[in-house]
Amino acid sequence: MLKKFDPNIVAFLCNWCSYAGADLTGTSHFHYPENLRAVRVMCTGRINPLFAVAAFRQGADGVLISGCHPGECHYMQGNYLARRKITLFRNLMEFVGISPERLRMSWVSASEGKKFADVVKEVTNKIKELGPLSAFEE
Amino acid sequence: MDNQRFRDEAKRILSEGNVRCLIGYSKDAAGFRVSPLFARTEGDVERLLFSPLCNISLVNYLTLEKGALLESGARAEEEKIAIVARGCDSRALCQILAEKGISRERLIVLGVPCPGVIDLSRIEARFQGRRECAEVTEEGGAYLVRLGNDSYAVPKEELLAEHCKRCSFPNPLVYDVLLGEPVAQRKPSYEDVMAVEAMTLEEKEKFWKEIFGRCLRCYACRNACPLCYCDECVLERLSPQWIQRSVNGGDNLSFHLARAYHLAGRCAGCGECERVCPVNLPLMLLNRKMEKDMQALFGHTAGTDVEQKPVFSTFDRKDPEDFIL
Numbered sequence: 377m378l379k380k381f382d383p384n385i386v387a388f389l390c391n392w393c394s395y396a397g398a399d400l401t402g403t404s405h406f407h408y409p410e411n412l413r414a415v416r417v418m419c420t421g422r423i424n425p426l427f428a429v430a431a432f433r434q435g436a437d438g439v440l441i442s443g444c445h446p447g448e449c450h451y452m453q454g455n456y457l458a459r460r461k462i463t464l465f466r467n468l469m470e471f472v473g474i475s476p477e478r479l480r481m482s483w484v485s486a487s488e489g490k491k492f493a494d495v496v497k498e499v500t501n502k503i504k505e506l507g508p509l510s511a512f513e514e
Numbered sequence: 515m516d517n518q519r520f521r522d523e524a525k526r527i528l529s530e531g532n533v534r535c536l537i538g539y540s541k542d543a544a545g546f547r548v549s550p551l552f553a554r555t556e557g558d559v560e561r562l563l564f565s566p567l568c569n570i571s572l573v574n575y576l577t578l579e580k581g582a583l584l585e586s587g588a589r590a591e592e593e594k595i596a597i598v599a600r601g602c603d604s605r606a607l608c609q610i611l612a613e614k615g616i617s618r619e620r621l622i623v624l625g626v627p628c629p630g631v632i633d634l635s636r637i638e639a640r641f642q643g644r645r646e647c648a649e650v651t652e653e654g655g656a657y658l659v660r661l662g663n664d665s666y667a668v669p670k671e672e673l674l675a676e677h678c679k680r681c682s683f684p685n686p687l688v689y690d691v692l693l694g695e696p697v698a699q700r701k702p703s704y705e706d707v708m709a710v711e712a713m714t715l716e717e718k719e720k721f722w723k724e725i726f727g728r729c730l731r732c733y734a735c736r737n738a739c740p741l742c743y744c745d746e747c748v749l750e751r752l753s754p755q756w757i758q759r760s761v762n763g764g765d766n767l768s769f770h771l772a773r774a775y776h777l778a779g780r781c782a783g784c785g786e787c788e789r790v791c792p793v794n795l796p797l798m799l800l801n802r803k804m805e806k807d808m809q810a811l812f813g814h815t816a817g818t819d820v821e822q823k824p825v826f827s828t829f830d831r832k833d834p835e836d837f838i839l
Binding site for chain 1: 710711713715716717718719720721722723748754756757758762763764765767768770771772774775778800803804807808811812825826827829831833834835837838839
């Protein structure tokens with residue numbers, strides 16, 4: 377029997393909203409798929425799309441970037457800047473033949489533990505559908 | 515292009531003093547190549563010229579010259595550098611000025627309206643085996659090529675460089691002296707980009723795998739690019755090493771994603787990356803895709819305004835976000 381595809385998903389979570397949101401998911405005992413590896417960053421504005429490239433190259437099948445809702449950034453505008461960068465990078469990914477669905481973004485606030493669990497479920501299901509990422513193989 | 519007027523203007527600029535050098539073109543090399551000229555005296559200026567063979571960008575020399583060692587007694591802040599700029603070069607200059615990479619006061623720009631330049635590989639293929647020092651002029655939609663005692667007329671479209679065929683900025687945007695009459699601009703077209711966009715994901719992956727698989731990772735594209743002027747390049751960083759140095763499918767793809775993305779909203783369309791690539795990768799295809807999307811998504815065109823803020827350090831609350839969960 378074929379081994380079931382178990383995707384690796386790297387999540388970059390902002391310190392002020394989504395990381396706290398993920399924490400709340402845990403303390404509230406909401407269940408979400410265990411494919412996620414969380415990396416805490418201070419702000420989504422700090423995220424360079426090279427982070428995603430490095431993750432993909434090192435075996436991630438999907439990357440999730442999550443931060444504060446628009447207008448609620450701890451640093452006023454970091455999430456707006458991130459949104460621009462990721463929008464364009466997803467277009468570039470699609471242009472070279474990688475499904476843009478592998479790089480997702482979400483707004484999750486510190487009080488949205490349930491939403492975080494839903495987002496992770498949604499992303500994981502999508503990556504399972506897409507299968508392993510082959511473009512970055514040697 | 516009146517080369518005599520060009521030289522007179524260059525002499526005037528050099529004689530005004532406080533100009534470290536004038537960066538231009540000369541025909542010192544054999545065959546169809548031109549070489550960069552760093553004119554410091556009036557004698558040097560005699561070799562200065564502009565012709566359809568001038569297919570190299572000089573902007574990169576400017577950022578290299580900026581860091582060059584000073585002659586004794588000279589003070590960097592006060593010295594100026596003069597440079598010959600075609601339409602695309604001036605667009606690159608405009609972008610560097612907008613990014614505050616060099617100060618406008620230190621720059622003297624001799625703008626040249628450029629009707630397009632010759633692709634070296636095309637003209638070398640057309641005149642195979644000819645080693646004489648060539649002279650080329652443009653007359654009524656054709657190039658007049660003089661080789662020794664022979665002279666040939668070749669239709670312009672046959673030799674014109676690929677990126678010049680789609681150039682929508684042939685006239686300099688930033689200049690102190692404009693040499694020659696403005697030329698008609700071509701209609702921007704993204705047919706080549708749209709052809710790739712129309713493919714399915716699998717087709718695209720196959721298409722690019724073949725292309726990136728040929729890459730030698732020589733980084734000539736980066737070295738020749740007028741907009742790649744960071745003191746420390748991410749490709750050379752070891753800690754953290756975002757992009758591994760090995761030459762294989764995955765790392766080549768990572769490199770090309772990073773290269774294209776770093777030029778997003780900055781590429782001036784001069785085609786230097788494609789010109790210097792030893793394995794002829796269609797790198798402008800990636801750059802132009804970014805240019806097209808920047809215009810469509812954020813209404814941003816690189817190198818058109820020296821006051822323009824870098825596209826990734828600004829935002830609009832109404833930026834698209836339909837993909838965000």
